[in-house]
Amino acid sequence: MGILEKISEIEKEIARTQKNKATEYHLGLLKAKLAKYRAQLLEPSKSASSKGEGFDVMKSGDARVALIGFPSVGKSTFLSLMTSTASEAASYEFTTLTCIPGVIEYKGANIQLLDLPGIIEGAAQGRGRGRQVIAVARTADVVVMMLDATKGDVQRSLLEKELESVGIRLNKHKPNIYFKPKKGGGISFNSTVTLTQCSEKLVQLILHEYKIFNAEVLFREDCSPDEFIDVIVGNRVYMPCLYVYNKIDQISMEEVDRLARKPNSVVISCGMKLNLDYLLEMLWEYLALTCIYTKKRGQRPDFSDAIILRKGASVEHVCHRIHRSLASQFKYALVWGTSTKYSPQRVGLTHTMEHEDVIQIVKK
Numbered sequence: 477m478g479i480l481e482k483i484s485e486i487e488k489e490i491a492r493t494q495k496n497k498a499t500e501y502h503l504g505l506l507k508a509k510l511a512k513y514r515a516q517l518l519e520p521s522k523s524a525s526s527k528g529e530g531f532d533v534m535k536s537g538d539a540r541v542a543l544i545g546f547p548s549v550g551k552s553t554f555l556s557l558m559t560s561t562a563s564e565a566a567s568y569e570f571t572t573l574t575c576i577p578g579v580i581e582y583k584g585a586n587i588q589l590l591d592l593p594g595i596i597e598g599a600a601q602g603r604g605r606g607r608q609v610i611a612v613a614r615t616a617d618v619v620v621m622m623l624d625a626t627k628g629d630v631q632r633s634l635l636e637k638e639l640e641s642v643g644i645r646l647n648k649h650k651p652n653i654y655f656k657p658k659k660g661g662g663i664s665f666n667s668t669v670t671l672t673q674c675s676e677k678l679v680q681l682i683l684h685e686y687k688i689f690n691a692e693v694l695f696r697e698d699c700s701p702d703e704f705i706d707v708i709v710g711n712r713v714y715m716p717c718l719y720v721y722n723k724i725d726q727i728s729m730e731e732v733d734r735l736a737r738k739p740n741s742v743v744i745s746c747g748m749k750l751n752l753d754y755l756l757e758m759l760w761e762y763l764a765l766t767c768i769y770t771k772k773r774g775q776r777p778d779f780s781d782a783i784i785l786r787k788g789a790s791v792e793h794v795c796h797r798i799h800r801s802l803a804s805q806f807k808y809a810l811v812w813g814t815s816t817k818y819s820p821q822r823v824g825l826t827h828t829m830e831h832e833d834v835i836q837i838v839k840k
């Protein structure tokens with residue numbers, strides 16, 4: 477039996493045990509066991525069995541959003557409010573022990589929302605269930621960092637540090653540096669812009685530190701040494717992050733105003749259901765999904781049923797979404813919308829679609 481199952485067994489037993497003088501010890505023992513198992517879950521464990529227990533949630537829907545935050549900031553309350561899934565919420569820390577998926581239906585898209593255990597300082601080193609939570613965060617399209625508006629900004633910078641330390645880059649784009657290790661020829665260094673933070677010398681020093689003596693490097697942007705290191709190391713994920721300050725019912729109007737003005741931030745109250753619509757709008761923007769409408773020849777476009785794709789999706793992606801074999805029968809497509817110069821315009825499979833384009837596909 478896994479730890480989670482043991483925990484749920486004990487919880488059930490506590491629930492069905494009557495509280496009286498005779499059961500006092502029994503209940504006490506059960507609660508002690510429960511605390512022990514919870515502590516075990518929260519400690520980095522050496523055994524492989526409990527490693528990812530309860531965290532392997534299938535990706536589903538059009539996009540995935542992970543809820544990251546300290547314990548008891550209101551992540552589960554939020555999931556239960558926004559989706560039809562109920563996730564237990566309580567005033568004690570570490571109520572949630574696994575990954576709980578729910579679905580937000582918005583503008584015709586299914587957005588998978590993942591409730592996760594609270595993480596704390598040291599999470600990246602394996603404190604609590606930090607590692608598992610961070611592993612899930614890496615698979616998301618957007619991170620919602622939920623913060624307790626009553627707690628000050630220290631939580632935010634702590635969490636940012638944790639995520640940074642495992643190679644997650646929030647609200648940053650991939651550095652525009654071309655980097656290619658070679659078999660020989662030394663290091664060739666070039667830049668298309670004036671560099672104020674890196675020099676050829678520094679780049680060479682960094683490369684030597686990584687035991688790279690032959691490579692081609694081209695800076696197309698004025699990047700910092702840290703950004704260059706990110707490029708060498710690879711394996712970084714660049715992810716939009718929305719900072720959500722919850723529990724604004726507990727703070728002054730002035731404080732609400734201050735938080736709301738921070739970049740990439742939204743203020744809400746799950747308790748009072750405040751500003752949740754605005755949060756959804758922001759989330760939609762951060763997900764940057766593209767809605768495509770299809771149209772049959774001689775008919776009006778079907779605006780009731782959008783095809784939802786990632787930003788930058790091509791006509792080929794649209795074909796795959798409609799039918800597996802459509803791309804192989806494809807002759808050309810007619811597209812109306814902002815992605816074309818003329819409306820309609822005849823395009824091929826590689827044409828990049830834009831939000832709210834209409835497409836008519838012509839088969840061979």
Ligand SMILES: Nc1nc2c(ncn2[C@@H]2O[C@H](COP(=O)(O)OP(=O)(O)OP(=O)(O)O)[C@@H](O)[C@H]2O)c(=O)[nH]1
Nearest residue numbers: 548549550551552553565566570571572594746747
């Ligand atoms: N005042 C106030 N309390 C809230 C609000 N949202 C949630 N809470 C309370 O905050 C407590 C923690 O909520 P949870 O949803 O369990 O928090 P969590 O982040 O999932 O916590 P863990 O799973 O333990 O990490 C509960 O007592 C909630 O009722 C809010 O907007 N205002």
Ligand SMILES: [K+]
Nearest residue numbers: 548566568571
């Ligand atoms: K809680």
Ligand SMILES: [Mg+2]
Nearest residue numbers: 551552571572
């Ligand atoms: Mg929770």
